[in-house]
Amino acid sequence: MLDFEFYTPTRMIFGKDTQKQVGKIVKEYGFKKVLVHFGGASAKKSGLLDQVTDALKAEGIDYVMLGGVQANPTLAMAKEGIALCQREGVDLVLAVGGGSVIDSSKCIADGVGNPDTDVWNFFLGQGAPKKALPVGVILTLSASGSEMSASCVITNEEQGLKRGFNSVTHRPLFSILNPELTYTVSKFQTGCGTVDIMMHTLERYFGLGQDTPLTDRIAEGLLKTVIEAGRTADKEPENYEARASLMWAGSLSHNNLTGLGRNFFMQVHQLEHELSGMYPRIAHGAGLSALWPSWARYVCDGNVNRFAQYAVNVWNLDMNFEDPMKTALAGIQATEDFFKSIGMPTSLKELDVEPEKIEEMAVKCTNYGKRTLPGIKVLGKAEMMEVYQLALQAGN
């Protein structure tokens, strides 16, 4: 087990109707003026925004609103939020939405907390925020884990760059999780969320390290739960227990509980970022789903026993002691079959990725030759191209 720090100070408030408590919770902390930050029309149409503002009004808490956050939240939108908060004297950013809205809120919080710095600098690794406005969350999508994490990813459209960084300053103070709010999430977005949650744990599980039995058992248990709940939510969108399992797993999957004592490098996430960077129409979860089986088959012989452990402990497959590789590959196949069963793509062909773009994606993923990605197999440009190529040919 490697040394680690674990710090998850976000207060998680989980259960039915919990969004209605938001006024009381905000008042308890003593905040006076809230930025209610949200995405598109669905939060309005569902009545959720009215519930939130009613709850704030009932406690006499002032608020301003800023909607319109889209997938891949932009720096421009965050800057609009920063200016609004400064103008209005906001003391809490309340994200009502999924990962995009939460990340936009985190960026706003950092911007307001550090008025003398261009907030984009933090995403370029130039300096770190010293403080930030507190962030609260009402979660409407089980996927990113941003509601309990220190991470934040923002797209600078002018520069065509998507960048992320971690900071304790913007980790949410509290997050309100009502699984019922995800009943209306589409089949496709539910599938994307299921894949994203699994991937946050799989990237850690297939990182480097040993002697992490507790972390392994937690990771395997989370994966088993998400597989079952993902299947159920796909068929029964209003199944509370399935939605609840996905939502809680989403938070635990990216707060690092499932990676403690191990090293990990998020290879598949990095490969996917270039993919959806090149093709903004590709949803993050769909990109991960299309890449993972090919990535896994490519790196598998670097740690056959680890993939066999995954097959046995997550998929309940029998261990082939004579030929562990068979077990390892069966676990990857089971994952691929599951992704397909919930309507997720498992090849880049399904996503209409053009073969001639592969080299460009690989070049970008090496940051123009400046890095390789460590892991079970180290990925440089050539290896990345092979993974993309395999993912393009998959299913043929």
Added chain:
Amino acid sequence: MLDFEFYTPTRMIFGKDTQKQVGKIVKEYGFKKVLVHFGGASAKKSGLLDQVTDALKAEGIDYVMLGGVQANPTLAMAKEGIALCQREGVDLVLAVGGGSVIDSSKCIADGVGNPDTDVWNFFLGQGAPKKALPVGVILTLSASGSEMSASCVITNEEQGLKRGFNSVTHRPLFSILNPELTYTVSKFQTGCGTVDIMMHTLERYFGLGQDTPLTDRIAEGLLKTVIEAGRTADKEPENYEARASLMWAGSLSHNNLTGLGRNFFMQVHQLEHELSGMYPRIAHGAGLSALWPSWARYVCDGNVNRFAQYAVNVWNLDMNFEDPMKTALAGIQATEDFFKSIGMPTSLKELDVEPEKIEEMAVKCTNYGKRTLPGIKVLGKAEMMEVYQLALQAGN
């Protein structure tokens, strides 16, 4: 899944030699004067106290020391600590020890934070602390989970009362966990810790609730890990990985992660508190070990499937679908055999408990007829006596 709140703001710093970072960590927070609170001679003899004070000195941090905390930490000792902190202007209580030292430190922190209230009132449920001095921890024993929990148990020797309460005010700000510091813990105390850690999860696992698959998988994974690590640590006290698994499991086992979405009532803990209250020579872990198998056999028919799940998922036993009770009982037997294998008692007879004391313990456990304990089976005086009686006859 029942609604829940989950809040674990303690910063956990885990790994080799981490105690040497304590000066830097304390300085980072800006504390000026530390109470170094500890137990007996072992912290001195091992050189740990010197390491701690050297690390503080190296950062120019002033400190005072108060040692002598014993198992079942007393109100008198805590009051001495409160007076010392007030006199010396202490702004951080640093617990160097196990659960007893941590709980004593929490009580001191509450006392200093609320100078107008007798701190014992909080333990009697009369009022709650408004604030507290921050508490830091350097852990030397894997057992209580107090290093990441809001709970605190103190004994008022004058009144012959042992009482506990939970408060976010005294939850540790940071905890430093170096598994190497537990190499010198005796076989018996290691066994007691192993049982205590398991019990914190078992009490939750055998509480009331359903549809908690993620919580269940985490609980089962923790139990499997602790069983294996407990076995190894019993044979190889200086096995880092086993000590590390026990230490991390100890923290996760009582921060509520393994009980989220369920109701639980700590029946075995309540029964044990009367036992070690009556016989202070009985260690908490030994009392739990002596009671649990009998408690489990007594309540088992109230939820046979849950006990069968435990047998299959924790002990890898085959499910007897024709007679699930056989599987359930086999799981209890496996637990009992494990306790024995690490030198822990599994009957009250081994602990020289007198049969004539049973009624008195049961009466006290009902708080003199004022309560019953909810659970798989509701325990009133008569039922408690039956459990004690079974535990007395066990192994005959």
